Amino acid sequence: MKLFTNVALVATALLGFTIPGGAQTLTVEVFDRAAPGYVASDNWQTHWIQQQVKRELGIDVQFVTVPRAQEVDKLNLLMAAGQAPDLSFTYNESLVANYVKAGGLTDLTKILPVYGKDLVKYLGPDLLAFGDWGGKQWAVPAKRVFTGAFSGFIRKDWLDKLKLKVPTTVDELYVALKAFKEKDPGNVGKDKVIPFAITVDNANIHWTSDLIWEAFRKKTPEEVVASAERWTTPGYKDAVQYLNKLYNEGLLSPNFVLDKDGQQYIKDIVQGNVGAAIHNWDNVYRPNPGMATELAKNVPGATFVPFDLQNRETKLFSKWRYNPNGLFLFVPKFSKNAEAAVKYLNWMSRPEVLLYLQNGKEGVQYKSVKNGIPVDFIPQDKLPDADKWNATDIAILANGKEFGTQDKNLEALSLGYTGFEPLAKQAAAISLRDGYASFRFDQILSLETKYRQTLNTKGGEIFVLSITAKPSDFNKVYDSLVKEYMASGGKAIEEEKVAAYRAQIAAKKSG
Amino acid sequence: MTRSLPDRLFDATVAFIATVAVLLCVVPILNVVAVSLSSNSALLGSKVTLWPVEFTLQSYAALWSDKSMIWSLVYTSGMTLLHTGVAMALSVFAAYALSKKRLRGRTALMTMIVVTMYFGGGLIPDYLLIRDLKMLDTVWALVLPGAISVFNLIVLKSFFTNLPDSFEESAVMDGANDVQILLRIVLPLSLPILATISLFYAVSRWNGFMDALFYINSPALYPIQLKLYQIVVNSTALDVVVNEGAGGGSMNLPESIKAAAVVFASVPIILVYPWLQKHFVKGTLIGGIKG
Numbered sequence: 001m002k003l004f005t006n007v008a009l010v011a012t013a014l015l016g017f018t019i020p021g022g023a024q025t026l027t028v029e030v031f032d033r034a035a036p037g038y039v040a041s042d043n044w045q046t047h048w049i050q051q052q053v054k055r056e057l058g059i060d061v062q063f064v065t066v067p068r069a070q071e072v073d074k075l076n077l078l079m080a081a082g083q084a085p086d087l088s089f090t091y092n093e094s095l096v097a098n099y100v101k102a103g104g105l106t107d108l109t110k111i112l113p114v115y116g117k118d119l120v121k122y123l124g125p126d127l128l129a130f131g132d133w134g135g136k137q138w139a140v141p142a143k144r145v146f147t148g149a150f151s152g153f154i155r156k157d158w159l160d161k162l163k164l165k166v167p168t169t170v171d172e173l174y175v176a177l178k179a180f181k182e183k184d185p186g187n188v189g190k191d192k193v194i195p196f197a198i199t200v201d202n203a204n205i206h207w208t209s210d211l212i213w214e215a216f217r218k219k220t221p222e223e224v225v226a227s228a229e230r231w232t233t234p235g236y237k238d239a240v241q242y243l244n245k246l247y248n249e250g251l252l253s254p255n256f257v258l259d260k261d262g263q264q265y266i267k268d269i270v271q272g273n274v275g276a277a278i279h280n281w282d283n284v285y286r287p288n289p290g291m292a293t294e295l296a297k298n299v300p301g302a303t304f305v306p307f308d309l310q311n312r313e314t315k316l317f318s319k320w321r322y323n324p325n326g327l328f329l330f331v332p333k334f335s336k337n338a339e340a341a342v343k344y345l346n347w348m349s350r351p352e353v354l355l356y357l358q359n360g361k362e363g364v365q366y367k368s369v370k371n372g373i374p375v376d377f378i379p380q381d382k383l384p385d386a387d388k389w390n391a392t393d394i395a396i397l398a399n400g401k402e403f404g405t406q407d408k409n410l411e412a413l414s415l416g417y418t419g420f421e422p423l424a425k426q427a428a429a430i431s432l433r434d435g436y437a438s439f440r441f442d443q444i445l446s447l448e449t450k451y452r453q454t455l456n457t458k459g460g461e462i463f464v465l466s467i468t469a470k471p472s473d474f475n476k477v478y479d480s481l482v483k484e485y486m487a488s489g490g491k492a493i494e495e496e497k498v499a500a501y502r503a504q505i506a507a508k509k510s511g
Numbered sequence: 512m513t514r515s516l517p518d519r520l521f522d523a524t525v526a527f528i529a530t531v532a533v534l535l536c537v538v539p540i541l542n543v544v545a546v547s548l549s550s551n552s553a554l555l556g557s558k559v560t561l562w563p564v565e566f567t568l569q570s571y572a573a574l575w576s577d578k579s580m581i582w583s584l585v586y587t588s589g590m591t592l593l594h595t596g597v598a599m600a601l602s603v604f605a606a607y608a609l610s611k612k613r614l615r616g617r618t619a620l621m622t623m624i625v626v627t628m629y630f631g632g633g634l635i636p637d638y639l640l641i642r643d644l645k646m647l648d649t650v651w652a653l654v655l656p657g658a659i660s661v662f663n664l665i666v667l668k669s670f671f672t673n674l675p676d677s678f679e680e681s682a683v684m685d686g687a688n689d690v691q692i693l694l695r696i697v698l699p700l701s702l703p704i705l706a707t708i709s710l711f712y713a714v715s716r717w718n719g720f721m722d723a724l725f726y727i728n729s730p731a732l733y734p735i736q737l738k739l740y741q742i743v744v745n746s747t748a749l750d751v752v753v754n755e756g757a758g759g760g761s762m763n764l765p766e767s768i769k770a771a772a773v774v775f776a777s778v779p780i781i782l783v784y785p786w787l788q789k790h791f792v793k794g795t796l797i798g799g800i801k802g
Contacts, residue, residue, distance in 0.1 A: 036742075065730060080638075294551075
């Protein structure tokens, strides 16, 4: 069958005509997460899309699955072999930059305003700029509806017992952690209590301690913020030293070095041994694995409340947040369907389409509507196979539910955390408070791609060895490791970024 | 018969080491089975080691109700059988021919075959080849490329070479041709090696998933190990959580489902072992030649 279609396509291309009434076929990538009972490329949502798009645009949509965790490998292979879907995507920005550099993508600059009027309006120029390299629109950045990243969480019941308030500075946090250890308000046993829990993930080394780093960051010009490596960012050494102190006084997870996948972290929290942590803003409240819910079952009365840390110098609660872009959507160079791909995205940018794809059908996927927001969603594993669905992966144009206004989006977001709505709302607000996004370079940083992997591993070593060092050795260990890190690519990356930053600012001024 | 002390000490040491080795293999399996039969709360509370806590069949029920999982099991069994059949036929014919000294140019042929053990084209050329052969997204992409394993071929060939020539000579005198000799005399004498090599092919096909990851796009053609790999990896990758922010978390699968999927994918191939066991112990060749 497939062979036949291919032959037919080749034949029509050779003869230079289209079969009357024959529709164009557009292949669209879709993530496969191997959820039981759900076929990513063949379900009620894909059927609906196929039907609608065929009727309205005369395009046959075909979904091509790419396994979520191996998306980069598979995409590289498909791109190299000229087999990638007409509409492909990835979250990986440096991968897209690589494709641009290698000339592998279709330039959408001219097509977008013609076939994507609604799309351009929905995304807006600021967001679209994220798909621009060297003045050309190589990719369409999807919208990240919610850009908050981090919040802290601390055991409210423990604080109450100790008559302490929720900390807002690193000094107050230290006092609380020390009291958790010495007074053991949860009666978990002094050797078992973990006042502050962290994990090690080399690629995101700051993930479980981010707010602490930010509290120590020194005021620096934008150029330094944009270009400095983590380990040489002014003030960050003090943050590591703070963690070193916590570790040596028994206030950190004793075996954090081994916890690379964060599983021990989850178990420690659920068992009620952990006093505080920093993570994704919704970490403990997520319905899955449901840490806060399970904790309350194991330890009646135990609750986590969000906390935030103030910068020691600026007194702001600044922290990193995501850029407003999600997936990068692009059309490979060899695709003949760039126009159809843009038309498809244009169709998806309509509010009623996004609403339906992200929320499903009332009475099937959700039970009621509150203030215009669908609520009471039926958990995926309680739905019959025919009704199983995926809100994120099909609606590729937006990461997070889109209801048109910031307030409504926040409201909808917190409603996703059944039983923890007010706390989730509070954590969401913290994650956005005084947030700053990474500087975006509009040229390709080739050294970044070259060295990043190695540097991540080295960064993991700095993190582990300097936190676990004896306090008297800390300076020696940290300085020598950072020196080595900078020599093995860190310095080169910084210099490349400084040059790129200056060029970009100069171009902006003259342009 | 009483045995000397050193002898008994030796036996005890061997038994001890063997027991440790067995436990090293069995304990993780028991742990996975226990996890698959425990409730999610018990797992999050680290209460499960070797025995299920808050026993539940929920995870298995979830897998059984997933038609694609059952299909994958049936499909993978069929695909493994097909692969093993094709691979055994090709390997036996090749090995038998190569074991004969009268085959002209056999050293050159053998060298060409052995070279592929050490040098390969790499992933992308392989992919392009499979694409140009029109095997992408078909079961043949999983059956044919691995149909002759050089290692297995060499093992088979040396086994055939070591069969005494007298068998063949006597058959020739009785008027048998090459095919008859292979089918009627050589193969019946080679059952243990055939069983072993078949098992090698079957197990490697059953456990393989990298080729499917690249060559197969239709979920209906996913072998069970690829499904399993995705179930286990997709929901643990921290990178996924970090990239997707608030959006991704709800896709996490409970530990017990992952463990149940592991059991689900392992049981069929484990069942094959006892069935082939008898061929490993039978010494078919003994007593073949008298005087």
